[in-house]
Amino acid sequence: MLNIDELKFDEKGLIPAVVVDAESKKVLTLAYMNRESLEISIKEGRTCFWSRSRQELWRKGETSGNVQHIVDITADCDRDALVVRVNKEGPACHLGTDSCFNDRLFEGGAAEPFCVKGLYDLLEGRKESLPEGSYTTYLFQKGIDKILKKVGEECTEVIIAGKAGDKRETVYEIGDLMYHVMVLMVEMGISVDDVLSELASRHVIDHKVKQEKMT
Secondary structure: OOOHHHHOOOOOOOOEEEEEEEOOOOOOEEEOOHHHHHHHHHHHOEEEEEEOOOOEEEEEEOOOOOOOOEEEEEEOOOOEEEEEEEEEEEOOOOOOOOOOOOOOOOOOOOOOOOOOHHHHHHHHHHHHHOOOHHHHHHHHHHOHHHHHHHHHHHHHHHHHHHHHHHHHHHHHHHHHHHHHHHHHHHHHOOOHHHHHHHHHHHHHHHHHHHHHHOO
16 A cells, blocks of 8 residues: 655645546546645545645535545556545536536547446436437426336336346346436436435445344
């Protein structure tokens, strides 16, 4: 494990910290830490930076509530930059967006890897813009009753495929179910983080139950 003394802070005593969403792998922001803010971050398990504009410590979320819980911190090979992986509560940017990096400068031909949050963001965009001819638009326009009906239908399809022991068909139907569930989430304002937090709380409970059974 690397020691803080091995890091190379610049002439102002700062080191750049690239903050990344641990789940989506999306870059959230670029901030700076001094030794004190880094020590606080490690001690408290949440990001604390050095504000260059205000010349003071800045605990992310202390006023907005958009806290970033640290998963791990990794230094680069030169020991002069950090990557901080976090689980975040709320937007990372002060403008209210998920990430500070939103203004695209160049777009190549490589396909962006799929992620659940990426699909959620796409569905949110569909609800906002309602592009003509889109099936997702159709669902949002029909409303909650239609969306719930489709979720119920897809649940049935999963059960039928699973009962038949058809793995390929079951995977296909689970994909349909997950899509319609996420449409429901967007319609109801339920975020991916809301669901992940619920699953995480159940994981802790399950872990405790297992420990009790072993004692």
